Amino acid sequence: MAKDNIASDLASVRRPVETANGLPNAHYTDPHVFETESKAVLQTSWAGLGVGADVPENGDAKPIEFLGIPLLLLRDKDGDVRVFQNICRHRGMILVAEPRKIEGAIRCPYHSWCYSTKGALVSTPHVGGPGHNTHEDIVRDDLGLIEVRSHIWRDVVFINLDGKADPFEVVNADLIARWNENTAPLYHGGVDSQFSLDVNCNWKLAVENYAESYHLPWIHPGLNSYSRLEDHYHIEHPVTDPRKGAFSGQGTLVYRQLSGEAGEVFPDFEGLSDKWDEGAEYVCLYPNVLLAAQREHAYAILLDPAGTDRTIERVHIYYASPETDDTLRRKNTAQWKEIFEEDIGVVEGMQKGRSAPGFDGGRFSPVMDSPTHCFHDWVAAKLGVQAEG
């Protein structure tokens, strides 16, 4: 779809929530629009790729495909997390096919060109003929691995694929400021505190569902006994400039800690004021990271836009201490998994609904849907659509 057509289709999306329509069907079903959004929305932003806990030790390397691009998440010999394009500069061969530890250098499995964990090309065997490992035309300093801009916040590895975004701390300064109390170290709960959900929906539907509390009493009735709809508030930081970050979500005023049979709870994060005793916030940091800030555990959900109608949700749960009660931690993971699985039916149902030609993007509740509209408005702005007035 040409950009002009996208602009004309999205004019109604950028209207105020009272009169706006949601994004049209093509933004969920059309491979060409998916490709356009990949470039204009996901690659120009700071998108979540993985977490630091994916590569816990120096030398750990994990290949990750994102938007069809082969990437390599790697913790270098000095402990810095880096992201590279996972290809040899020689013949474009994939360098690392499976997660593993790099003991010394990354050796290409094809002609054995070798790279340091910092991306420097360190050896080019036989490049000048058998036993001749240099050639005047092969300048190693020019042929290091292609590094992707990355930044870690709350253990999430964010990447900016087009390399043109302002620094992460600038783009997302407002959420960083909003959560300025939530800076205590986060400790990943380990293998029993992560899981993935393979969902048949466009990635944006997962964002939209997470952003709003409107659905909670209908889809998560178990929450209703203590966390009623009226105990929630909207979080909205709408787009002002497409280069600036935006986010939306929901907060609760009645957060209740998980407790074990003997009343045990997880230790609290340090540095939190009283408002976090019963408060918690759930924010979609656009484009694709869903975050939770709570008094004694946090989580991040990374949305992998695997296709027009397929999203992999990767969930990672964090605690205030590296040592937590095993039984309580597993109970917590099970509880969140049950809640996130309850959402699958609705996001997949909305995906199917977007094959109905009569759907016009829908109309929003002016009161309850503004966090979702906030996201649609941001997507349209990233696609170059100007707001009226």
Add this chain to the structure above:
Amino acid sequence: MSALDAKLLSAHARGDKSALVTLYAEAADAAEDIDAACFYLTHAYIFGLELGHADVPELHARLSQHGRV
């Protein structure tokens, strides 16, 4: 096939890169000319680099002596 050839093939089949470092260095020692020696030294050096092997500085020095790195 020489005994060394057989050991090299076996190490390749096992994916035993540490053995490959040692065996290719042995092949270099037994080579009849500098080019052949540097060919084998290169293999020892590359597998050593991949492993972070303790012999890498020495292998690098030997290749460097012949202007091959």
